[in-house]
Amino acid sequence: MLRAGKPLFTLRPFPTRSVATILLLLAVASTSQPVRSQDGILLPGLSALSVSDTQDAAIAFVNMTSSPGLEGATLELDGEGRQSQQWRSSLGFTAEVTLKQSVFNAYWGLALVGASLHDEIDLIADNGQPVHLDLTRHVVGLRGSLGLVLPIDEHLKVKPFLSLVRSDLNSKSTIDNLSATGPSAAPSGEARYKTSSNLLSSVATIDASYWQWRGNNKVELAAQFNLINTNSVSGDTPWLNVSSWERSVQLKGKYSGPTSLVSVGRPWRWNAYATYTDFISTNKFSLGYNKLIEIGAGMDWQINIEPLDWFGWRSIGWSVGLIKGDNVVGYNIGVTAQ
Amino acid sequence: MNGTRVLLICLVIFIAACVKAPVFESHNQALLRSNYPIVRLNGNDIEPSYSLTFAAGNTTAVVVYRSYRYEYACHFTWDAAPGTVYEVTDQEDKYPLTLYRWVRTNRLWASRLSPLDPEQCVKN
Numbered sequence: 001m002l003r004a005g006k007p008l009f010t011l012r013p014f015p016t017r018s019v020a021t022i023l024l025l026l027a028v029a030s031t032s033q034p035v036r037s038q039d040g041i042l043l044p045g046l047s048a049l050s051v052s053d054t055q056d057a058a059i060a061f062v063n064m065t066s067s068p069g070l071e072g073a074t075l076e077l078d079g080e081g082r083q084s085q086q087w088r089s090s091l092g093f094t095a096e097v098t099l100k101q102s103v104f105n106a107y108w109g110l111a112l113v114g115a116s117l118h119d120e121i122d123l124i125a126d127n128g129q130p131v132h133l134d135l136t137r138h139v140v141g142l143r144g145s146l147g148l149v150l151p152i153d154e155h156l157k158v159k160p161f162l163s164l165v166r167s168d169l170n171s172k173s174t175i176d177n178l179s180a181t182g183p184s185a186a187p188s189g190e191a192r193y194k195t196s197s198n199l200l201s202s203v204a205t206i207d208a209s210y211w212q213w214r215g216n217n218k219v220e221l222a223a224q225f226n227l228i229n230t231n232s233v234s235g236d237t238p239w240l241n242v243s244s245w246e247r248s249v250q251l252k253g254k255y256s257g258p259t260s261l262v263s264v265g266r267p268w269r270w271n272a273y274a275t276y277t278d279f280i281s282t283n284k285f286s287l288g289y290n291k292l293i294e295i296g297a298g299m300d301w302q303i304n305i306e307p308l309d310w311f312g313w314r315s316i317g318w319s320v321g322l323i324k325g326d327n328v329v330g331y332n333i334g335v336t337a338q
Numbered sequence: 339m340n341g342t343r344v345l346l347i348c349l350v351i352f353i354a355a356c357v358k359a360p361v362f363e364s365h366n367q368a369l370l371r372s373n374y375p376i377v378r379l380n381g382n383d384i385e386p387s388y389s390l391t392f393a394a395g396n397t398t399a400v401v402v403y404r405s406y407r408y409e410y411a412c413h414f415t416w417d418a419a420p421g422t423v424y425e426v427t428d429q430e431d432k433y434p435l436t437l438y439r440w441v442r443t444n445r446l447w448a449s450r451l452s453p454l455d456p457e458q459c460v461k462n
Contacts, residue, residue: 098373100388103404151405154434154459213432304450305443309357312427312450 042239043175043191046131048123051239053285058137058169058197059230059244060286064088064279065115066141066165068205069224069250071275073323075330077288081122082327084288088115093337095311096149107161109145114138117287125177132176141167147205156210165201169232170194197234203227217257224250251276256300263301272297273319289325294332296321314338359442360423368394368418372426374435376401377411394420401426403434403459410434412456425450433459 041047042054064070065088077084092111099105119135147161175191209222226248234240256271272295279290298319305313316337323330360369368391370376375386378400384390386402397418403410412435418424423440431453438450 100373100375103406151403153405153407154403154410211430304438304453305447306357306440306450307447309448312429313447314429 045126046123046175047126048131049133053283055232055239055242055244056283057286058171058240059199059232059242059246060279060282060290061115061117061137062139062141062167062169062199062232063201063228063230063246063248063282064287065139066113066143066167066201067226067228067248068109068143068145068161068163068203069207069226070277071332072334073292073294073330073332075292075323075325075328077328079288079327082120082288084117084119086115086117086287088113090114092143094145097311103151105149105151107145107147107149107159109143109163111143111145112141113143113165113167114140119287130177133173134176135171135173137169137171139167139169141165141199145205155212156208159205159207159209161205161207163201163203163205165199165203167199167201168196169199170196195234195237195240197232197237197240199230199232201228201230203229217255220252220254220256222250222252224252226250245281246279247281248277248279250278259299261299266302266304268317269300269302269315270297271300271319273321275321284326289328292323292325292328292330294321294323296332298336300336300338357442357445357448362391362421366394366420367391368397368420369423370397370399370418370426371423371440372401373428374401374403374426376426392418394418394422399426401435401456403428405434409462410459411462412459414454414456416454431455435459 040051042049042051070088070090072089074087075085090111090113092109094107094109097106097108117135117137121133121135123131123133125131143163143165145161145163147159150158152158171194173193204227205224207222207224209220211218211220228246228248229243230246231243232240252273252275254271254273256269259268259270261268275294277292282290284290296319298317300315300317302315303313307313316335319332319334319336321332323332362369369389370392371389373388375388376384376390376399377386378384379390379392380398395418398413398415401412401414403412412433414426414437416437425438425440426435427438428434429436433455435456437454437456439452441449441451443449
């Protein structure tokens with residue numbers, strides 16, 4: 001017979017020390033300052049564009065593409081003296097692996113990420129003349145994640161996990177009206193640069209997700225903190241040999257409910273969501289923004305299958321979202337799978 | 339090139355053989371499998387198990403969902419059909435666990451059908 005208060009099953013001890021150590025490391029590392037290989041001015045007579053600004057911009061672009069939790073987006077920035085267009089996309093999956101005999105489960109995931117940026121910035125040279133920077137960047141990367149799923153109760157799960165992201169970044173830039181910057185500038189008045197670098201990012205993430213049912217409607221809330229260490233190595237551009245720490249936070253709310261639609265015997269559910277993403281420690285000058293809010297809606301088809309008799313695939317669907325940030329507007333049209 | 343072909347063929351064979359329907363010893367049997375321990379079947383306490391073959395018909399089972407704050411003893415009652423596989427899993431639904439009828443669709447995937455909530459989940 002079942003008796004209240006008596007454990008039904010002997011549990012493996014909770015790895016409190018391991019999780020506490022991870023949390024302590026996250027807290028200590030989150031106070032770390034960025035480490036840069038060098039500082040100074042990129043071009044004589046153009047102190048408005050420093051080496052560290054350029055390093056920050058390259059790292060920020062990679063991190064805002066490859067960090068866990070980010071979804072696809074097409075963004076357009078229209079700021080004072082700066083216009084840019086950017087898109088990012090990712091294709092991947094995450095899965096929870098049941099560890100029988102343990103309260104906690106394992107978590108892993110793989111994703112292919114990519115992004116492109118076209119940035120145009122008007123700068124003022126030291127002699128007061130305007131200079132135009134035209135920059136294009138492309139990044140492609142592969143992200144692998146591994147961690148734990150800790151069910152706290154029937155409504156709350158906490159996931160601490162680590163991700164490694166290997167990415168390749170290529171940039172092309174043109175600086176016009178260089179003759180305005182002084183005698184050492186290119187005689188033609190235009191300079192073209194091509195840079196490439198290989199990056200390895202290590203990301204420590206802690207994610208908490210909470211859900212509650214109200215009849216047939218479901219409320220989901222999630223919070224995620226990422227601590228990102230990115231190391232860039234470049235054979236052709238010495239100042240791109242750089243290491244940097246970044247922090248980001250993401251908050252997400254989702255409300256979903258049933259519909260009367262049924263396809264191949266499987267029901268559809270509607271959903272509405274809002275997401276707030278903040279790259280806390282990223283210099284706003286790097287990409288022109290560091291905070292984004294997305295509001296959207298979608299439909300999920302509850303296919304509920306088990307591919308390869310291995311992991312559950314609950315739904316596949318689509319979503320449309322509008323994105324807003326400081327001087328940034330954008331949208332996200334994507335396919336979703338859970 | 340040959341090595342790559344052999345690797346691809348092996349991969350296809352491996353994937354194509356992934357989803358297999360269980361073979362029952364008797365035509366009146368059903369199978370219950372779970373990611374969480376099954377601790378009681380048809381009113382009898384049993385050693386925690388993750389896969390059980392049992393006689394088809396009206397069936398009761400208690401499966402335990404474990405979390406750090408509580409254990410939830412989820413009580414299921416259903417009419418098990420002969421030669422059928424049932425699966426208990428965590429889908430973040432209204433209750434901690436849900437019972438599905440597991441059906442092999444093809445060699446690549448199986449379907450989870452006819453979701454059934456537990457009658458109750460007792461928090462311990």
